[in-house]
Amino acid sequence: MRRSLAIGVVTSLSLMSFAAPSPGAGEKPLTLDNLVITLGATTYRIPHIEIEGASLPLTELAALFLSGDGNVAARLARISARRIAVPSMSSESRNESNIARAAYRKLLFENIVSGRAATVRGDGGEETIESTKGGVQRVFWGASVAKGVDLAEFARLALSTRGEANAPLKPLIEEELVDSSRLEDESANLVLTTGRLKIEGVRGRALQTPAGKLIERFEKLDPAKSEEDPALMRDVLDALQSFEAASIDVDDVVAAGKGEPEGKPFTAKIARAGMRKVAGAGTGEMFFDDFSLAASDGGHLSVKRFALNELQLAPVLEGAAYPKLARIEARGVAADIPDSKTSEPSRMKFSVENASATFDNFLGSTPTKFSGRVDNFIVDLSARGETQTTAHFLALGYRELALSGLAAGEWREKTSEAALEPVAIDAKDMGVAHLTALFGNVSNAAFSSSPLISRAAMLTTSVKSIELTLEGDGLVDRVLALEAKEQKTSVDKARADYAKAAATAITALGGGGANANRIADAVSAYIEKPKRLHLRFAAPKGVNAIDVLARKPSEILESLEVEASADR
Numbered sequence: 001m002r003r004s005l006a007i008g009v010v011t012s013l014s015l016m017s018f019a020a021p022s023p024g025a026g027e028k029p030l031t032l033d034n035l036v037i038t039l040g041a042t043t044y045r046i047p048h049i050e051i052e053g054a055s056l057p058l059t060e061l062a063a064l065f066l067s068g069d070g071n072v073a074a075r076l077a078r079i080s081a082r083r084i085a086v087p088s089m090s091s092e093s094r095n096e097s098n099i100a101r102a103a104y105r106k107l108l109f110e111n112i113v114s115g116r117a118a119t120v121r122g123d124g125g126e127e128t129i130e131s132t133k134g135g136v137q138r139v140f141w142g143a144s145v146a147k148g149v150d151l152a153e154f155a156r157l158a159l160s161t162r163g164e165a166n167a168p169l170k171p172l173i174e175e176e177l178v179d180s181s182r183l184e185d186e187s188a189n190l191v192l193t194t195g196r197l198k199i200e201g202v203r204g205r206a207l208q209t210p211a212g213k214l215i216e217r218f219e220k221l222d223p224a225k226s227e228e229d230p231a232l233m234r235d236v237l238d239a240l241q242s243f244e245a246a247s248i249d250v251d252d253v254v255a256a257g258k259g260e261p262e263g264k265p266f267t268a269k270i271a272r273a274g275m276r277k278v279a280g281a282g283t284g285e286m287f288f289d290d291f292s293l294a295a296s297d298g299g300h301l302s303v304k305r306f307a308l309n310e311l312q313l314a315p316v317l318e319g320a321a322y323p324k325l326a327r328i329e330a331r332g333v334a335a336d337i338p339d340s341k342t343s344e345p346s347r348m349k350f351s352v353e354n355a356s357a358t359f360d361n362f363l364g365s366t367p368t369k370f371s372g373r374v375d376n377f378i379v380d381l382s383a384r385g386e387t388q389t390t391a392h393f394l395a396l397g398y399r400e401l402a403l404s405g406l407a408a409g410e411w412r413e414k415t416s417e418a419a420l421e422p423v424a425i426d427a428k429d430m431g432v433a434h435l436t437a438l439f440g441n442v443s444n445a446a447f448s449s450s451p452l453i454s455r456a457a458m459l460t461t462s463v464k465s466i467e468l469t470l471e472g473d474g475l476v477d478r479v480l481a482l483e484a485k486e487q488k489t490s491v492d493k494a495r496a497d498y499a500k501a502a503a504t505a506i507t508a509l510g511g512g513g514a515n516a517n518r519i520a521d522a523v524s525a526y527i528e529k530p531k532r533l534h535l536r537f538a539a540p541k542g543v544n545a546i547d548v549l550a551r552k553p554s555e556i557l558e559s560l561e562v563e564a565s566a567d568r
Helices: 002-016 058-066 072-076 151-159 211-219 223-228 230-241 391-395 451-458 474-487 491-509 514-528 545-550 553-558
Strands: 030-039 042-052 081-094 098-113 116-122 125-131 136-141 144-150 170-178 181-185 190-194 197-204 243-259 264-279 282-294 300-312 327-338 347-363 366-380 400-412 417-427 431-440 462-471 532-544 561-567
Touching (some): 116 151, 151 170, 474 491, 474 514, 491 514, 514 532, 532 545
Antiparallel strands (some): 098 125, 116 144, 125 136, 136 181, 144 170, 170 197, 181 190, 243 264, 264 282, 282 300, 347 366, 400 417, 417 431, 462 532, 532 561
16 A cells, blocks of 8 residues: 555656656657655655656646646646656655655556546565664565556545545555565564555545654554553544555465574464455454464464454544454464473463354444354363373373363343353363353443443342253263272272262351252262253342352352252
8 A cells, every 4th residue: 555655646746847848749758857856754756757648738738747736636637648657766755763765666657537547557666664773674565556546536645634534535546466575674583575465445535644743653652551642542543544445365475584582483474364344444354364373482373264353443542442343263273382381391282173253232342242162172281291280181081171162142231131141161071061141230331341340330240040051971980080099999989989078068068058958969969970960040139249248158059049950
């Protein structure tokens, strides 16, 4: 976009400087040599221009280009020509933080009608940005072709600020293709390359704050104190809302360089990335395919597919803690990462076949309805080794943890209730857990994007019911087998002892009431024959945080409606 903007604006300026046409220019190209144009902090140099098939007589062209009128866009809108060739062009810009020098090769504008070019071609170029702090960035781009480029609108966007807050966005480019690009950042030890870049349906409008000043202010911003400059955040939001694109696609993205520790190399690759319906500081879809990372610390991460849908950044720039998002999806995730907190051979290895979450019924940027699922989340325990977290699972014979699950929840405004249902976790060789819960007195303040307000609202929320079902004997049987081995006794003896101990503990903790005994009997029966355990707790009036602090657990338990059973 920046390169296209530069082409449009500089071409506009070069045409402004057209002076006396060459003699006998009727059928021959009109030519102009050695142009130097200064605009603000930027100076443009154009050694040679050729114009063919101009629609205006030479005298009108000369008067138009020599005009002292500052409205460049209006004058560009009067330009029509069959062909404008700019063999080379350079620019230099200076501000407080850097000096930028750019060079463009073989620019060709074809079929220009009222300042709008049907096609703009270029053989590529490069830009060097030298920071006043000593860093240097170099950007190179390959051959490009753009269709439907409105040069007059580019000039209006670049050379003016917007007075009308809700001014409409105007078409800038129908489509642009750039063969390749390369960015080199010496200070960051980074080289970033891309394959083909394609942009479609670009629209824009002038900013309310000049882009140069906005960039300078943003560069000085302390990210940890961004909330201290709300005016800057409003201007950044305006800048994002002043551009849109139907689609952006880029292939073969590769970032390589040196990082920590000790300047060791890293490489990150993306086969394809893109955005759809980019507008209003958000996007209908943002995705990348076939991502891989070989990190400096020896870690590896790969993702087959990652996508965000209906993402809006405006809430964050307006002070919210998070953006608005309708859906997130990840497929084919695999990681092999060294664990810096343990011994060197220890690795954190995990994979996820599929994971997704969908959000709906928003209050501001906060969803009040969601659903999500995870398929085959696998953690390799053997790669982690004997740690405080893994030792017990390894002792039980689990070389890996393999989990799948789903969850859903919804806030019901009419009844001020929130339901969590269903929640299910299926752990391979362990069992399956199902959970549902109902919460009462849930106000809309609980969904505030302000953590302070949402936490305060949650204090008055009450629990009305919880229902839990456990199925499967894998985990229970392994625990009992390990206990029998350590105690040098039979599994049946260990099972009986565990069942009795669990019943005694639950009865004691529950105060020995009828509900405590009912739960103790069901848990004891499940340990003796771990097939299915079902527990349900209901409090029609709800139990909130104040109840928990003011009443004894046994008193709360006995006030509930309790169902407890185990299949024998």
